[in-house]
Amino acid sequence: MVLCNRCKLETMDVHWKGRPCVKRDGGPCLVSQEDMELERKIQELQDRRRNLHTRMNASHDPFILTFPPEISSHIFLLSLQEWDYDPVYGDKYWCNGITKGLPTPFLLSSICRGWRQLARSTPMLWTTLTFTLAKPAKGPLVETVRDWLLLSGGLPLDICVSSYEGEDPASEEMYSPVIDALNQHSGRWRELYLRIPAPYVRHFHGSFPPNSLYRLDVSNCTSRREFDGPLPTFRMNFKPSPTDLTMRKIRFSVNDIGWSNLTSLSMESMTFNECIMAIRHAPLLESCTMEEIDSDQGDVAIAKTKIRHMHLRTLDIHFMREDLSIEFLGLMELPVLEAFCYEPMDIAMVDCLFSFLSRSENRLKELALYGNLGEEFPVEGLKKLLDATPFLQCLEFYGFREGVSALDEVLQELSSSAPILAGGTPGFLPHLQSFTFSNCYVSKWEYIPSIYTWPHRKLLRMDLPLT
Structure with missing residues (x-):
């Protein structure tokens, strides 16, 4: 007894085991023919339904498909x-x-x-x-x-x-x-x-x-x-x-990167010498951020020659070891620097920053200083630093806590300084447009209303702490 191909497959099902059919004239049996016809009709109905759904979607979506x-x-x-x-x-x-x-x-x-x-x-x-x-x-x-x-x-x-x-x-x-x-x-x-x-x-x-x-x-x-x-x-x-380019906790060689097009560079948890080499090899660099930079025992000695960068406008330094910060700023001359941020600010960095800003012949417009919480900060040192930034437009302090009177001194200077002093010398921060201090201790709040009595302070925006 010879089975048609379809019946051979169907004998694998429990309903058909033991009930084979006979192949007649080289074609499938009558039952298989009927099953094939039903399957064809089911396929036709499925195709019609699929086309109907397409028409329904088109009618329910009058926009996308039209x-x-x-x-x-x-x-x-x-x-x-x-x-x-x-x-x-x-x-x-x-x-x-x-x-x-x-x-x-x-x-x-x-x-x-x-x-x-x-x-x-x-x-x-x-x-x-x-x-x-x-x-x-x-x-x-x-x-x-x-x-x-x-x-x-x-x-x-x-x-x-x-x-x-x-x-x-x-x-x-x-x-x-x-x-x-x-x-x-x-x-x-x-x-x-x-x-x-x-x-x-x-x-x-x-x-x-x-x-x-x-x-x-x-x-x-x-x-x-x-x-x-x-x-x-x-x-x-x-x-x-x-x-x-942004790199974090990665080692690289200056030969692994093409530096000629670089305008923005951010490095975190890198070695000090890698940062120096990157800045030295990026002549078009405009913005640089360094965070948690440390020395490495495997560092190769690099040349300590000055780096006079003619395009770097924004520099952010966060949590770099103090001795490395002093060494870094001692190497840099940035005559077009417009925005500078340093964290954390302490007494030892005042003279270093003053020297850096003076040497760069800066026209700094934005300055952000983040202090060590609770550490006493020298008032005269801060005033000396701000006097070195006569073109400053935006100033931000963070973390000058109780016991630090530096912020009170800045408010007093703002409230008592004319735009131009005797002899034509510019007053204290004459171009300041925005002053922000958060998480800072202030005791002399009475200075703030006096600030706005000066005509050149009328448009000064001041963001104050909530507590």
Whole structure:
């Protein structure tokens, strides 16, 4: 007895076991023919229903599917949520490893067939790729990333990869194919944000030189308690030349970065000599931030020659060791400096800052000083420092606590200083437009009303502490 192919399959079901049919004239049996006809009709009904749903969606959506595609695509672009197009907030999708919602492009693609076709044919929707180093909940992430990269066409890419804070992070082996897929598109990188543990840093090396990479942010998120070895080295197969560079707890060589285009530099938990070399090699640098900078036993001695930088306008220094701060400011001459922030300010730094500002022939417009809480601050030293900044427009104090009378002295000077003194000498901070002090101790509040009796102080904005 010979079975038709269909019946052979159906004999595997419990309802058909032991009840085979006979193949007649080379075709399926009558029962199988009837079953095939029913299946064909079911498929036809499903197709009709799918088409009906498309027509229903079109009638319920009188705008998107009736607008010209370029207008509908622009509406989709406007609907992107904040963390879709700003990689800085890319980790908002994740809460303890659980996704809060689909990224907007996928969400738009799930509405209907028309929306899906429109979304998948709009490359701009797919130019920002954000994910966290967690085990994917559904399906392999590498397929999703490859599909995303394909849909972005040949447009420049903004990529953000952030660390995972949950209990069960993904392994390097799991993410190696994903990172390899990103490396294959390194020629299209425009903005690259890496906030990842040290072991992952070496994987992001790129395969092709980028044509439009202007922002590079590499942060080693491994804490010192988890990572006791030397800082990981960041190095790509090509020499990136960004205009905006941020590096945190990473080692690098000046030969690993192209410095000729750099205008903004931020370094945190780096070595002192690396900071000096970076500033020295970036002739167009306009903004520099340094935080928690320390020396390193492996540092190579560098030349102590002065650095006269003709473009640096903004300098922020936070929690750099005092002796290194003095050495750094002693090396710098910044004649076009407009904004300066230093934290924490103490007595030892007054003369150093005065010398630095005087040597730079500054026209400083913004000054922010963060004090050591509770430490006595020299009144005359602060006044001397502020007298060296006659063009100051914005002044900010933070952390000058009880027992520190320096702020009272500044308020008194503001309340009693004419715009021009005898002999044509400018008065105390004659161009001041904004004065902010927070978490500061003030005892002489009566000086504040007197400040506004001077005509040149009428428009002075003063932000006061609440307590």
